[in-house]
Amino acid sequence: MNVEALLAKRVRDLRKAHGHTLDDLAEASGVSRSTISLIERQEISPTAVVLNKLADALGVTMATLFSDESEGRTEEPLARRAQQQTWKDPATGYLRRHVSPVGFASPLELVEVSFPPGESVTFDNVTRHVATHQQVWVLEGEMAISVGETVWHLKEGDCLAMVLDQQIVFRNPGRRHARYALALTTVPMTQRITK
Incomplete structure (x- = not known):
């Protein structure tokens, strides 16, 4: 299944599993009903x-939208590079590769991102339905990451830990692509770890 078809299926399946209509999900996410419908129909x-807004409204991580639950759980702990799903953000051109084995029961997810120079992405979800902890490890290039009011300038080898509970801005201020790894995990709200 290609990534666009997978995203369409996952959004639709998760919406229905939560008992949400298109209008319900639109209200909860701030994404228009028509946009959600177009996504679900792969248009x-x-x-x-x-995707971040939809994932938050559905109570899952964005990485969950890229996992094919129809494959079921597996005991295979290996994800070969050729099997890892990639997705390109149409707005910025950043390339996201889901590194973790799909379906393997683990509280940790790994993602690799190649981020074009001069581009930025803003995630505005301040109130999240799941507590997501994330670390960004810059492998090549540089990134400026704003967490709320604080801006962190990361160079190769730097690693930033954060809780996704406020506005986060990823920006590549450099002249070449940046490449970084994301490690993320969710914690039930009752077990939330403080910053």
């Missing part, structure tokens, strides 16, 4: 910002 490619 548009959603941006990272839209």
